Amino acid sequence: MKKPLFGLAIVAFTISACTGDTADFKSTTLGARVYPLEGGIFEVVPPIGSTASDYWCAASDYARRQLGASWETPIYINRGMAPGEASGRRSTVLFTLNPVVSEVPHIPVRRLGAFHVGDSMTVQAGENQCKIFPRWF
Structure with missing residues (x-):
């Protein structure tokens, strides 16, 4: 009886060790994971299939x-x-509350999905990007 339980314990440990995400994250109200990094930077990892608005929503919520x-x-x-520094996911964006020099000139029309270094949005504008209904509505 001990051998099967020991085998299950080894399998459970192996699976938990192979997961890409570490446990040092905060969940937002709509299910994104946010990993705090050094220097006031935080990595936003929304659920798979999310849109650009979901990144801003999660950053605002955090x-x-x-x-x-x-x-x-x-x-x-x-x-x-880019790939995550803390999460290991392929599609993450790093945000900060500290001013960052923009890599592109300011234009009045913003493309939400471009994610250029230095682009900014207020917390309230980010909150306005949040979708409160499921995607199928």
Whole structure:
């Protein structure tokens, strides 16, 4: 009886060790994971199949609930879409509340999915990107 239980324990340990995400994250209200990094930077990992708006929504939620940012506080993109530093996921974006020099000139029309370094949005504008209904509505 001990051998099957020992085998199950080894399998469970192996599977838990192979997962890409570490446990050091905060969940947002709509299910994204946010990993705090050094220097006030945080990595946003929304659920698979998310849109660009979901990244801003998660960054806003984290900034407001975990960092205590006000609605007028700007959130900046520190690094555009790339593999995660903490999560290991392929599609993550790094945000910060600290001003970042923009890599492209400011234009009045913003493309939400571009994720250029230095692009910013207030916490309130990010919150406005949140979808409260399931995707199939």
